[in-house]
Structures are given as C-alpha cells and as structure tokens.
Amino acid sequence: MALKKKPVTGMKDILPAEMQVREYVTNQIRETYGGFGFHSIETPCVEHIENLSSKQGGDNEKLIFKIMKRGEKLNIEEAKEEIDLTDSGLRYDLTVPLCRYYSNHAASLPSPFKSLQMGSVWRADRPQRGRFRQFVQCDIDILGDGSRLAEIDLILATTTLLGKIGFKGYTVRINDRNILKGMAAFCGFSEDSYDQVFIILDKMDKIGMDGVEKELIEAGYEEDKVKKYLSLFESTTPDASGVRSLGETLKGSLEDDQAENLAAIIDSVTGIATSQFSIQFDPTLVRGMSYYTGTIFEIQVEGFPGSVGGGGRYDKMIGKFTGMDTPACGFSIGFERIVTILMEEGFTVPGSQEKTAFLLEKGVSDELTNQVMKEAMEERAKGVTVLVSQMNKNKKFQKDGLLKEGYTQFKEFYKDNMK
Template identity: 70%
Template sequence: MPLKKKPVTGMKDILPAEMQVRDYVTGLIKETYKSFGFSPIETPCVEHIENLCSKQGGDNEKLIFKIMKRGEKLNLETAQSEADLTDSGLRYDLTVPLSRFYSNNANDLPTPFKALQMGSVWRADRPQRGRFRQFVQCDIDILGEPTCLAEIELILATTTLLGKLNFKDFKVRINERRILKAMASYSGFTEDQYDQVFIILDKMDKIGWDGVKAELIESGYPEANVEKYVTMFDEMEKAEDALAYLSEKLSGVLEEDVIENLRTIRTSVEATAASKFQLVFDPTLVRGMSYYTGTIFEIEMAEFGSSVAGGGRYDKMIGKFTGKDTPACGFSIGFERIITILMEQNFQVPGTSGKKAFLIEKNMPAEKLCEVLKEAKAEREAGAQVLVALMNKNKKFQKEQLSKEGYTEFKEFFCR
C-alpha cells in the first residue's frame, strides 16, 4: 500500500509563494511590536493536561489533541479512565502557556512585562476558510499593568501593524465582561446562569434578537427576565450615548470605573491611532474564553467576513498558578486569516521584484561554471537575490514557474 501524500485533515503544506508572504508578515509583526516595547518569548507546544483542562478555555477544551503517557507510565490493560492514559496535550492557544510561563519566571521579568509570542497551536476543529487544525497564533500581552493603559497599547500596536499591511477601514469592536454580567444581574439572572446566557447572546449575529429571545426562554429562563434583558439592548441602540445609558441604567450594579475606562480607551486610541479604522462599543460582543474578566475586543474585516483578531483582560488566570492574581491583558492576531486575505489579494512582498535567475547549460566546464558562480557571488554581495540552476529543456515553462516565485530577471549561460 503506497504512503499517503496529502497532509492529515486540517493541516496543510505551505508552498514557497505563500511562505515568502508569511516570512515577510512575521518579520513585520516582530519589528512593529518590538517598537512598542514587547519582548519575544517562546513556550513549549506541549502543556500539562491539567493546565489545558482547567475550565478556562471554553469550547476549545473539547478540541485538545491529547498525548498519551509514555513508557512504563502507559498501561492500557489497567487504565480505567482517560486520566490513566494521558498527562499532556498540544496547546490550543498561547494564553494558558504564557500564564504558566509568567508564573514560573516572574522573578526574572520586569513589571509590567510586555510579551510577544508567535507559534503553532492545535485544535481538533472543523477545517474551513482561514481555519486549520494546526495554525499560527501571534499574541501580545501586558502582564502586571492594572490600568486601561494596557488595552490602549494593545489596540494601538495591533492596528498599527494592520495599517502597515495596507488594511484600512476595518472595525475594532470593544466591550466589557463586567457590563455583560451587570446587565444579566440587573435582568434577574443568577451568576451560575451567566455563561449560558452569554453563549446564546453570542449567536445574535446569526439568529437575530428574536432567536436570542426564543432560545433563552426555551432554555428555561423566566420570560420576564428575558424581556427585561433584551429590552435593554434595544434601548441602548436607540440611545444617543450607549455608555451614558448604561451608566445610569446600571447604577449600583456596575462598578464605577468600567464606563470611564472605556471612554478613556476610545478617546486615547482615536487621538493617537496610526491607521484608519473605526472603534465601536458593541454590547453584544462576548468572546468565548471563560478566562476574560474585563475589557474584550475583536477586529472585524469585510475582506474576511468575520473577526481576524481578538483579546481582552484576564486578571484571574495567573492567580490559578500562583495563588495571587496578576493584572493581565492580551491581543491575538488570527495569523492564518491575515495570510488568507493577503494571498487572495495577490499581495506582493516589498523588495522582491529584483530577484535574478542564472540558468546554466548542462555539462558546463568547471572553469566556466566558476565564472558564473563568481558573478552570482558579486551580485549577492551587492544585495541581489540570485538563483543558480541548471537550464531545463523547456526553458519557457521553467521561467514561468520561476516568475511565480518572484524572479523577474533571467540570464542564460552556455557551454560554448
């Protein structure tokens, strides 16, 4: 039986043309984020299963690629549960590993600590456009900063990067988990019901308000509570200032600094942004991760039809490792989605138009071959990118293939 040449479902091979774009974007990400003071770090792709299954990752915990125990620790005959078989798994995001990293190395890091992390993550998800089972995430996080300066810096850094990639007129949606909880509390829902209520609210874009209302009632929640909850969103939409409406409506329920923080974020970002985008307050924004405790945000692009980046504040996660809560806020770019858009737009990496190909005839004498190699060396020392390759019989097809890789200049060398 022949070996399988296609990748495993949900994985993909990356051809040179795409790899060139990915390398360029990776370099631009590091350059941009370093200019904002973020320091690169790296964490292992394998994490303790207890960390991954700590009920902080929402539905992603159902998508973990789990790793079986090794050697003498693995005993299939005596195993009675999954815990007897597995002790680790592939990370499903970079936030849980970062929290463990910080907890383990905080004494050697500055406060606040601004981390930049890029790497592959794995989820046993249903593959679709821009979504794979193995994919690259790019995270920036600020640890140890309790004020909204963290959110401002994260939004400015991420939008600056997208501007450098010629994205514009995208939308940054922002909300606060404390607002979501205060609205639910005001409407009569109990704390243990919040997560389910938010899961249903998160479907609003797909099923509309009538669908949200119907599903909440079908889930067994009192109709009066549901009506009160949904009505608030309607009144907020009609209000001239949604934040002012919430400040008055939720007085005594919502913490006093929440509205002021959102106003400060919006004012600061709009006054200093380096790219063109719209920052909007969206009270229906939920974000699926259970670890979010405060501000949450997403970037939405018309080119993709959904979010391409997201993040928020998670002040309680590090405390699960250390017993002491540490302020933390992060923003993650959907790297694969950005690359998908760029490839569909036939994005050309700047500075790749001068690639040269030296095509040499077969059986060229060593003396003449050395002359060609010396010429190529001189071109490279002058800053050019030069490929030296044997000339194919079908030179036209060979040049067409090389043109797809960005080669624009061709020089042929013959034995005679």
C-alpha cells in the same frame, strides 16, 4: 503499501509563494511589536495535561491533542480512565503556557511584563476556510498592569501592525464582561443563569434580535425580563457616549468606574490611532473564553466570517498557578486568517530584493560554471537575489515559472557562447 503524500487532515504544506508572505508578516509583527516594547519569548509546544484541562480554555479543552504516557509509566492493562494514559498534550493556545511561564519566571522578568509570543498551536477542530488543526498564533500580552493603559497599548499596537500590512476599514469591537453581567443583573436574571444567557446572546450576529428573544424565552426566561434586556441593546449607540449612557442606566447593577473605564479606552484609541479603522462598543460581544474578567475585544474584517483577532483582560488566571491574582490583558491576531486574506487578494511583498536567474545550458564547461558561480556571488554581495539553475528543455515554461516567483532578470549561458 504506498506512503501517503497528502498532509494529515487539518494540516497543510506551505508553498514558497505563501511562505514569502508569512515571513513578511512575521517580520512586520516582530518589528512593530518590538517598537511598542514587547519582549519575544518562547514556550514548549507540549504542556502538562492538568494545565490544559483546568477549565480555563473553554471549549478548546474538548479539542486537545493528548499525548500518551511513555515507557514504564504507560500501563494500558491497569488504566481505568483516560487520565491514567496521558500526562501531557499539545497546547491549544498560547495564553495558558504564558501564564505558567510567567508564574515560573516572574522574579526574573520586568514589571509590568510585555510579552510577544508566536508559535504553532493544535486543536482537534473541524477544518474550514482559514481554520486548521495546526496553526500559528501571535499573542501580545501585558502582565502586571491593572490600568486601562494596558488595553490602549494593546489595541494601538495591533491596529498599527494591521495598518502596516495593508489592512484598513476594519472594525475593533469592544465590550466588558462586567457590563455584560451588569445588564443581565439589571434585568433580573440570576447570576447562575449568566452563562446560558450569554451563550444565546453570542448568536446575535447569526440569528438577530428576534432569534435571541425567541431562544431566551424557549430556555425558560420570563418574557418581560427578556424584552427589558433586549431593549438595552436597541437603545445603545456604538461609541463612548453610548457606553456612558448605558452606565447611567445600569447604576446599582454596575460599579461606578467600569463604564467610564471602557468609554475612556474608546476615546483614547480614537484620538491617538494612526491606522484606518473604527473602534465600536458592542454590548453583544461575549467571547467564549471563561477566563475573561473585564475588557474584551475582537477584530472584524468585512467579507471575512468570524474574527481575525481578539483578546481581553484575564486577571484571575495567573492566580491559578501562584495563588495570587496578577492583572493580565492580551490581544491575539489570527495569523492564519490574515495570511489567507492576503493570499486571496494576491498580496505582493513590498520592497522585495531584485531577483535574477542565471540559466546554464546542460553540458557547459566547469570553467564557465565556476565563472557563473563567482559572478552570482558578486551580485549577491550587492543585495541581489541570484538563482543559478540548469536550463530546462522548455525554457519558456521555466521562465514563466520563475516570473511568478518574482524573478525579473535572466542571464543565459551556453556551451559555445553566452546571451
């Protein structure tokens, strides 16, 4: 039986042109986030199945690539449930591993701790444009800072990075889970109905206000409560004053400082940021992860479905490991989606080294070959990228391919003479 040459469904081989873009973006990430004081860390790609299945990862927990027990621990005959067969799995995000990492090493880390983590994650998801079953995530997180300084720093760092790699005109949508709950409480929804209400609200960008109203009523909620609820969204403006105005409306259903905290984040980012983007209050923003406890945000790029980044505050998650809650807030960029956008736009890595190709005719002498190799080494020492390769019969086709790879200078060496 012939071996399969295509990669596994949902995973992909990366060709040199894309790899060059990926490496450029990776370098910009490390340089930019390093300038904001974030420390690079690394965690294993395999996590304890108990951690991955702890009801902190939302729908991602349904998409775990689970790993079977090994050796004498694997007893298929006596297994009654799936848990009897598995003890670990591939990580589906970087947040759960980070919380375990911090819980294990907090005594050796600075406080607050600013973490930068890049690495592959795996989800048994349905592949589509910009979404794979194996993909790279890039997270920055601030652990141990409960003030809004963390959110401001994360948004500024992320938008500075996007500006450096050429993104502009995008939108950072921002909300707060407490405001979501306050709006629902103000309109008379019971606390045990919040999750269902928010799931329907999260469809706003797909089905519109009328669609949300219809689904809420069909779900059994009273029409007067639904109409009161939706009127809040219609009357709110997407700026800091809109947050403050909504805070005044929700008095009694929202703690006094929560609306002001979000408005102050918007004001600070608007006044400080150097990149070209807008930050907008979006009271319909929900984000699916159940572990978010406060501020939440997403990045929306025009013409690209879904978000290309997101995050928020998750102050209760580390406490699941340590028994003591620790303030935590993070922002993740969609590395694969950003690379997809850049590739589709024909992005060229700026400031690339000069690239020269030395082409040797087949059969040149060892003496000439050594001479060429020595000259190539001298050019490389000057910072020039030099490819030494045997000349193909179809030289034009070979050169056309090298031009696509960024080679601009060619030097040809023949058995009898040199051009």
